[in-house]
Amino acid sequence: MTLIVALLVRLIHWWNVRHFDPLYNRTLPETDMHTYWEWAKSLVAGDWLSRKQGVFYYGPLYPYFLALLFRVFGESYDVVHGIQALIGVIAPVAIWDVARRLWGRSEALVAGLLAALSGPILFYEQLLLMEGLLVAIHACLLWCLVRGTLEPERAWRFAAFAGVLSALACFGRGNFLLVGALLIPGWWVAIRLVTSLATEGDRSAVTRSAWRAAFAFAASFGSLLFLSLLRNRIIGGQWVLTTGNGPILLYIGNAPDSFGIFHYPDSFYALKERYGGDQSLVPWSRELLAAILAEPLAFARNLGRKAWMFFSGYDIADNSSYYLNQRFSWVLRANPITWELVIALGAVGIWRTWRNWRRQFLVYLYAASFAISIILVFVVGRYRLEFLLPMCLWAGAGVVALARDLATRSWGGVARGLGIAVALIVALQPRWSPAVRINSPPTLKLVRWIRPNDYVMMARAMQLAGRDEEAFALLGEGAAMHPWDPACARGYAAELRKRRRPAEAVEVLRRYLSFFGNDLDAGTEFAYALGEAGRIDEANRVVERILQLSPDHPQARVLQQKLTTLQQTRQ
Incomplete structure (x- = not known):
């Protein structure tokens, strides 16, 4: 059922976007979409090592994906959107299977449908950006994490595949380097935890399984990153692991006058001018460290604001607005599966499944480290999108637990679960987000969801x-x-x-x-x-x-x- 619903709703959404969205078959020069599209064209023209790029500034994952489609099917907007709609089916099915293995078929059905119908996921899947591809990669990664945890004797195979997927995720967006690094020891800990009740005679086998899984992940993850490092050194002349934009993005998101979103603060332009107008000459990391040491409270307040914006239901636009694009698809306009709903139900699921925390250790690690990796830089709606995947898992468990409490008249559990869900839905309403207030001068109180740009x-x-x-x-x-x-x-x-x-x-x-x-x-x-x-x-x-x-x-x-x-x- 999850597969059918996911495919059907994506085909309907694709049809809506194709007929009504003016950005369906074009890109605007100042957008990332245009950058990726033109980059893919240069790849197909023969520059397969992206020599014109030097050190990668943007993540290369999506341009190479587009180039592959261009090479096979020609340069076609219909083909790209259609393939992305089909790729969008992967995540709901993967989430369904993960939930089934962790808890059961009822939880799997709810989790899969939430992932299939999620408004933000549907929206970003049809943009000419990497988000749809990344959601599928992250969903498959979660599947590997859970399969490896539940099958310790074969964990190294799933860990090796997870390493490949993690490297691909890093080629999309560099923040995932933090998650990948933590997953190396995470595999060792997860296998030890799930087999902690093993007999004395089995413990040596458990230890071997844990080390094999950690090594398999590190080997596959590190091998692909090494190829990227080598390419950047040979082509760009610098030892850069994935992309060279990390220091700049960290400064944009953490400067004393930063809003915590993708917005160049005044200090960015001042530093650029001080170093001769070339941003590549600015030692961004050193300048940021000096700014943090000079104003540590401002840095802490900004981190708190970014954490709030990360969990809030307001989708911070970058390249395209979720709220404006709702006009082009009734699948988005009439969609009740919002960010804040999934987060609230997911919190209920985390509470109700806590007793089985050992089996979920890698999912906890993934979710927590992913959230931190975004909050440490800056918050944009599409950057945080993959966080919905583990929350859909837990939301499925939370909804089924509430339904069972209701069926058995366990009113205490119902009251606590609904209390958590309602409180979070209210607290995470988009109108409370600091990012909404950025859209208007402080003297004007009207909430403006859509940015002027x-x-x-x-x-x-x-x-x-x-x-x-x-x-x-x-x-x-x-x-x-x-x-x-x-x-x-x-x-x-x-x-x-x-x-x-x-x-x-x-x-x-x-x-x-x-x-x-x-x-x-x-x-x-x-x-x-x-x-x-x-x-x-x-x-x-x-x-x-x-x-x-x-x-x-x-x-x-x-x-x-x-x-x-x-x-x-x-x-």
Whole structure:
């Protein structure tokens, strides 16, 4: 049943996205999607070692996956999206089998369906990003961790496969290096724990199994990482294990003025300028360490904020917005399987299955180390996505335990379980996330789920798709929700002027300038709109103020001449 539901819902979602999402068959130049797509094209063109890249900056997993598809099927958006939909079936089936082996078929059914129907997983699977591929890899890794734990005599085989999968996960995103490193001793501990009740005569065999599993994982994991290290040394001239962006990303997420998300803080630009404008020359690790030592409390507060954002239900956008893209698929709009629901039910499952903690040791280790690896850098919705997989496992166990308590009228267990679930669902509501507050100035209390940049990028995609009126309406919505944002406000005002509606453009720009009155370029556009609306005197006064502040402002000078000519013509 899990397989059928997972496949059906993905085909429906694929159909929705194909027909309604303007980013289905295109990428925008400033996005990771565009970077990966162009990188894959260069691979197929013959640069299979990515010599143009030097040391890998982005994880190479997804571009090489795309290149393989391009080589076999040609450069086709339909093929990529279709293959990703099929790959998306792997995770629910793997989670179903893991839950079945740990607890039983009832728990497996619930866990598999939660993974199959999860809104965030469905959303990211259909983006031209690595998330769908990583979810499948991580699900297979969890399957190996549990199979190896439950079958100690064959654990080394599953450990070896887990090492390969862990290395692939690192080639997708470097944060998994922490998880992989901890899994090496983790295998040894897990085998010893699960066989701790063995007889005295069997203990030597148990010890051998534990060491073999740890060595098998380390060998396969380390071998693939060594190949990456060797490639970076030969091609890029540096000893870099996977990607070279780690120090920069750590600084972005942990600087004293960091928001804890992917947002370049002011100190980033200051350091870049201090070192001559080249970010590769900045010793980011040293500068970050100095900043942490200078302001340890700021660092601690930022870690706490990132932990909150990690567990919160709000999906922090990067490249594409979950909340905006819900409009293109009813599978997402009508989806009740939210992040906070799975986390809350998963917490109930952790509580109810704690007695069997030895069998779940590697799952605990995976979940905890994965969460820490993200929180230590910065939080983005797609970066944390794989955390849903172990939580779906525990959620399946939690739901079945609650159902059994209800059937046997164990009201104490029902009350405690529901209490935990409801409390967490309320606490993890997206509106409480610090990331939501970043979307609005502190003086404006309205919750804004969609960032201004997401409105602008989607409007641009709609324009490229020939859907001009939809793009215009979306820009208008963005300007209404984020009147202080230059891209939304000025972009919408420009579209209004193109449509010969200067009076409306005047009001949009007036509202924007009430937030940023020192934006002289916007002031010039405001004066243009006033002139087009026939309010020449007001336009002249605005231009005069601009020229007082910046006598050589070129656009203001040109507009002043036009307004003078227009006044003379009228006279």
